[in-house]
Amino acid sequence: MTSAPPAPTGVLTRTTAEPPTRRGTTAVLAIILVGYFMVILDNSIVITGLPHLQDELGMSATALAWVQDAYLLTFGGLLLLGARAGDILGRRRMFVVGLALFTLASVAVGLAPTGGWLVAARAVQGVGAAVLAPSTLALLTASFPEGPERIRATAAYGAVAGIGASVGLVVGGLLADLVSWRAGFLVNLPVGVVMLVAGLRVLPETPRSPGRFDVPGALLATLGPSSLVYGFVRAGDDGWAGRGTLAALGLGVALLVALVVVERSAAQPVLPLGLFASRERVGAYAARLLFIGAMMGFFLFTSQYLQDERGFSALAAGFAYFPMTAVNFAVALAVPRLQRRTSGPVLLVAGLVLAVAGMAWLGAVDAGTSYAVGIALPMTLVGAGQGLAFGPLTASGIAGVDRSQAGAASGVVNAVHQLGGALGMSLVLALTSTYAAAMTAGAVLLLAALVAAVLLVLPSAGRQAREPARRRT
CATH class of the missing domain: 1.10.287 (Helix Hairpins)
Incomplete structure (x- = not known):
């Protein structure tokens, strides 16, 4: 029986009597990623089907915006409480509870007879996601120690955050045209049941910590x-x-x-203000909020533009995102290998530069712009930027966090992700009336994210470079 040496203060580690096998950690990571993928997918799966949904349920444009905002706000707003629940009650337990609630609410969304029912069910679905999502990242930090293992795991987690939204657009358009917009939510039932069984059998339970709910x-x-x-x-x-x-x-x-x-x-605050003592984490939170705000506006406006102005079907609009999705996936898979050559903050800055360029390019679109040159090509830049940015954003958002605050830190990362989407999308909707203007506004948000990354996150790259050198000596 052996255990790891005591960890330095402020560093997340995992101490176990018997380290899990590679096969065991692979199964744990797979369950974590699938659970998180479901949550992220349902951020966007409804977007390409909104015209079908609006016609079927007779919803106004304002009510239609709340289909997305109801989910994002309850998701993001209650994430911190969900993260605290994981610390107090056990993260595997909260993973199972959150997944069960999310799955049942998905069925309610898929069966919604009215717009009011739909918005209410989406809000409940967000509550389930608020319990589920922080448990996924907290289980990841508890299962993978600092070092190469966690770099690979957080890179995969970040890839899911970036890819899930893009895949949701494609799948949502496919189902809306060929089956129904409802199918995208009803499919969560069989997937959720399988994941519940697998989670109960495979996921390790984390120790409970005494405390109260804020x-x-x-x-x-x-x-x-x-x-x-x-x-x-x-x-x-x-x-x-x-x-x-x-x-x-x-x-x-x-x-x-x-x-x-x-x-x-x-x-016992639900939002420990000490998490904001690190410049790197603050920069990661700010950059993530601005990045997701820009991306949610991009997804919503691009889907509506393609269908309303270009005459695309929901299916065609979904597949129009394929170049972006493919590049995003390929780049995200390469991030762990790239991080062996350079630091995460450097990759983050490079990703944001690509995303700013792509979004600004989309801001120049007009009626005479071809899809291939004026939309697909800049989309690939945005996709490459997503692929590079999300893994490092996640890693910087939990960097140096004490084990006792793992749940709170993961809650902040996910809360920023969801609230950034709701705030950014609503702000872009309020400020703009045309597709080109919306993309320009998105480019401004991305530029602000780049500034936050350069000023607050990038300086940590120097520290990361010096640490291996000290270990070699």
Whole structure:
């Protein structure tokens, strides 16, 4: 019986009496990735089917936006509470509970008879995702020690984050045209059942830690962004000077300020403010929020543009993303190999540069632009940028986190991912009215993400380069 030496403070490690076999860790990683893939897939699988959904349920354009926002807001807002639940009750247990709720809510979405039912079911689906997603990343950090194993695992996890959204667009368009938009959600039932059985048999349970749930913090983390999103949606209808818009935005800011005040004095905060003491993590959070905000606007506007302006079917619109998806997948698979030659922050910056170039190129599209040159080619740049960026973004978001805060750190990474999508998409909708303008706005968000990465994350590349040198000496 042996154990690993004590870990330095602030470093995540795994200490076990008997290290798991490679086959065992492969099975654990596969279950984690499939569970997370389901969550990310349902971010976008509905987008290419929105015209079908709108016609069938008679929903307005504003109500249609809430089909996406209801999921993203409950998902992102309750992620921190879901992460805390994993710390207190056990992460495998929360993985199973979250997956079960997510699967049942998916069935409710697929059977929705009205728009109101659909939005409510999407909100419940987001609650299930909020419990499930942080458990996946926390199980990953608990199962793979710092070093090459975790680099490969987080690269795969980041690839799922980038690829899942693109695959969802293709699959959503395929099912919407050939079967029904509902099929994309109903398919979660058999997949979810298989994953529940596999998770109970394979996933290791993590130790429980005593503690209490920070319900006020969780509510403020949900209601603050929700109010901001509502303000952005109102701005699109009533203008930025409208009373409803200003009231919603003011309330959102006040709730977020209250969140910081509450968390500073909470005995066991759902959002430990100490996570923001690292420049690298803060930069990763900011870059992720801006990146996902730009990408959600890109996915929504591109799907609608292709179908409404270019006359694509939902199926054709889904397949129009294939060049981006293929490049994204290939580049993401190469990230672990690339990280042996350079650092994650350097790859992150390179990915953001490619994404900015691709999005700005899309901002120049007009009626005479061909799909192959004006849309497909810049999409490949965006896809390559996604493939390079997401793995390093994930790794930097949990870098140097103490084991006791693994759940909270994973919750912040995923909360930023989802809330960034809701906030960014709503902001782009409020600011723009044409496809070219939306892509230009997305390029600005990506440029801001690049600045955050260069100023806050990239300096850590020097430290990563010096650490191997110290170990060799």
